[in-house]
Amino acid sequence: MMTVAAARALNDGVVCFVGIGLPSTAANLARRTNAPNLVLVYESGTLGAKPDRLPLSIGDGILAETADAVIGVPEVFNYWLQPGRIDVGFLGAAQIDKYGNINTTVIGGDYHNPKVRLPGAGGAPEIAASCKEVIVVVRQSPRAFVDRVDFVTSFGFGRGPGEREALGLRGGGPRRIITDLGVLQPDPDTCEFVLTHLHPGVELADVKAATGWDLGVSPDLSRSATPTEEELSVLRALKAAS
Amino acid sequence: MMTVAAARALNDGVVCFVGIGLPSTAANLARRTNAPNLVLVYESGTLGAKPDRLPLSIGDGILAETADAVIGVPEVFNYWLQPGRIDVGFLGAAQIDKYGNINTTVIGGDYHNPKVRLPGAGGAPEIAASCKEVIVVVRQSPRAFVDRVDFVTSFGFGRGPGEREALGLRGGGPRRIITDLGVLQPDPDTCEFVLTHLHPGVELADVKAATGWDLGVSPDLSRSATPTEEELSVLRALKAAS
Amino acid sequence: MARIGTLAEGVAAVVHDGDTVAFEGFTHLIPFAAGHEVIRQRIRGLTLVRMTPDVIYDQLIGAGCARKLVFSWGGNPGVGSLHRFRDAVQHEWPAPLELEEHSHAGMANRYVAGASGLPFAVLRGYTGTDLPAQTENIKPITCPFTGEVLTAVPALKLDSAVIHAQRADRQGNVQLWGITGVQKEAVLAAERSLVTVEEIVDELEPVPGAVVLPSWAVGHVAAVPGGAHPSYAAGYSVRDNDFYQEWDAISRDRDEFTRWLEDLK
């Protein structure tokens, strides 16, 4: 459901910066369902990749073979991401807080003596800064959804409204957190993420229990549509081909 | 003779930044005589071009077709010239002064109302700054060889010793001015260019008369060897093929 | 997605009165036909940006389209001077021409900064020369790590960019190869762009050394076979070196040039 919801969030024709794993699966699902003209950009340097199976790594040969253009990594970041040419960036998170700040660096202890050392930033800080909008995809749990992240690897809305503008960040920031339980979106006034969609079969209490802060609920809370037969069969086919 | 002298100045195996006209002719002559492993870099983005005729412009198709690598213009300047990877840069001049400063911008009047508007800088300022050594090729006349240039387009030794170092310039600067009458080299103490070679049939008085400053003469003044039959025949063949 | 249309439509949509505009192409792939269409459409007040103004800008300057030139080398390559450029600078004919002058390295880096969404670029350049004294657009900058002083130049932020390429596909993806200069950077540094191409094909077969500009980064595409003449398009045409020589005679004299201009219209 998380993958299907992420795929549905992609409008046709947009340019999407994709990481491996769920974002790549969702983007490739979208390209076969609701967004046939979606443009996939992978940070390995492939613009407009059209893989016919799910790539197994960000540098999978299928990406270069099917891309409109293959460029070096500095060019990806400097000519394409930095100037704001990417519409949608997908990010994952080990921790995310109520203002959409993301931690993928260290958990617990301090930076030099962490409890858990995570992979680090990768492309995320500049994806979070520069894309017109960011979609975060992460499984919901109290450990992941925290009041305040231990380390800000990628900036969301900081501690609230106006901070992105004050820092001169040009991208729109995180607009959606898609989880296995529902969808969260930032409140326009406070920038705090509130629940806007419940996935089929999920109860509000489940989501609250899986959130480490006192989760607000949108007055327009609605229920995500059940995955269609087409979505499920395309998804199965994609996974089977890999 | 100017072309032959310039060709002889190129040691085998060096990497040479070449402009169109005499430098290109000289470099291609050298590649066929004394320096078969000379590497030619043209600012249009061709590394290791091996043209079988003289290119008619810096962007002649023959350069791209025969190059080891063709790159964009920013890369020529940033990755190859700027870090000091080029051994020898060839420059021309409308005016040159006794410290090897070059003017290709404006002559007479002032910058905004010049008597003669010249083409401008092109790649020259950074060639003059960054190459391990620079060879200037220019016809000798009192109008061209002046005490002080009207405009410094490319820096030689400024007003004397120590100035390049003080400015942080990393290249060696102009080491040779090759003219139709002889060769000038900088005095190691004063950085002032003095006559070191007379071309065949040229008298010292001719050179002094063609120089706008009181030309010094090296104690080791010698005479350039007459062009060999091989040099002349290769040069004729090169020019005929174009 | 790029829009595919005629040359006249493309120029009208992309190049507007008063624009800061670059026509790029380093000897190779110079978009002459688009320049001529700008003259025909009587577009005025342009700030013309180009590393090597070349004959194309001599024509635009002589035709009175330009108010300012931002450049690094203004000659007729392999031939000599640009007479219309000189006449404008030395005698304000047909109109005064403001100059902003750089080196190739500086201009190339200004394009890169523009394409990168940065306000400036850093290089080792201009040091010791008289160029920085003539413009506000060359300044020192200090490395925050080593204290070394280098040179900063502002990004080129173009209203419009025009280039010529070998081909595009029907989706408007553009492919060019051979000497590719700063064309990609010019398009990416511009709000609006026009690419004239030798031909529009069903599929862009990969070519060694090719630069591909994806359709979604290109504004307008127009098929203009021979649109680079008298420059050339590798694989399609050769440089008309004779025309560059002839231009010396045409452009040397105002009346001769005016006749050429009337013929063009």
Add this chain to the structure above:
Amino acid sequence: MARIGTLAEGVAAVVHDGDTVAFEGFTHLIPFAAGHEVIRQRIRGLTLVRMTPDVIYDQLIGAGCARKLVFSWGGNPGVGSLHRFRDAVQHEWPAPLELEEHSHAGMANRYVAGASGLPFAVLRGYTGTDLPAQTENIKPITCPFTGEVLTAVPALKLDSAVIHAQRADRQGNVQLWGITGVQKEAVLAAERSLVTVEEIVDELEPVPGAVVLPSWAVGHVAAVPGGAHPSYAAGYSVRDNDFYQEWDAISRDRDEFTRWLEDLK
């Protein structure tokens, strides 16, 4: 001109104790065989530089070759964590590992600055994150034209760089294609360089999308067919995704890893 020799000769000539060294390759063309040779030659005290440390640095770190890691993303791509890296950071086994941590954009620009002979690079990056507080190597810089504050990172100045490429010719000109990452920049940012290649050929036929490093910009070349395994060389091999999975089990346990290391030697 590049020297062509064996892998052992190349590693001995290029990678020295205490070097700041980059082994680059973005998922594709990772020079694993050269990394193993570094382990065999018991080279020590390395500052390992790489955007994505990957399994190759997990191996070098576990083998005790490294004292510091400069990186932007340290995981086993598509699998999970790098256990040797985590063990070094969390438990100083087999030795403490100093970290200098960046983003991909920052690292890519540090390579570009190194290749360009500049002391630093400018980007829009790191803003609002906790990364700048952890290193002296991320600083603000002000645009001298607009007053805007951006981020500066110092150039990577490498003692040595090691990459893998598809092929070289007998003069030592190197050709690589497919996903080319920051390999050219790594070689150009280094004092000494080693390129392992799938094969040495008489002539480098042009390939679409290929990067060519001229012989005079390359230090050493060694023919090492399969030298990128378990990563891949487009046109020669495919990625051994199973090995990346297996590495998770091998590296998770110190004893298991030590057995792997003994087998390697």
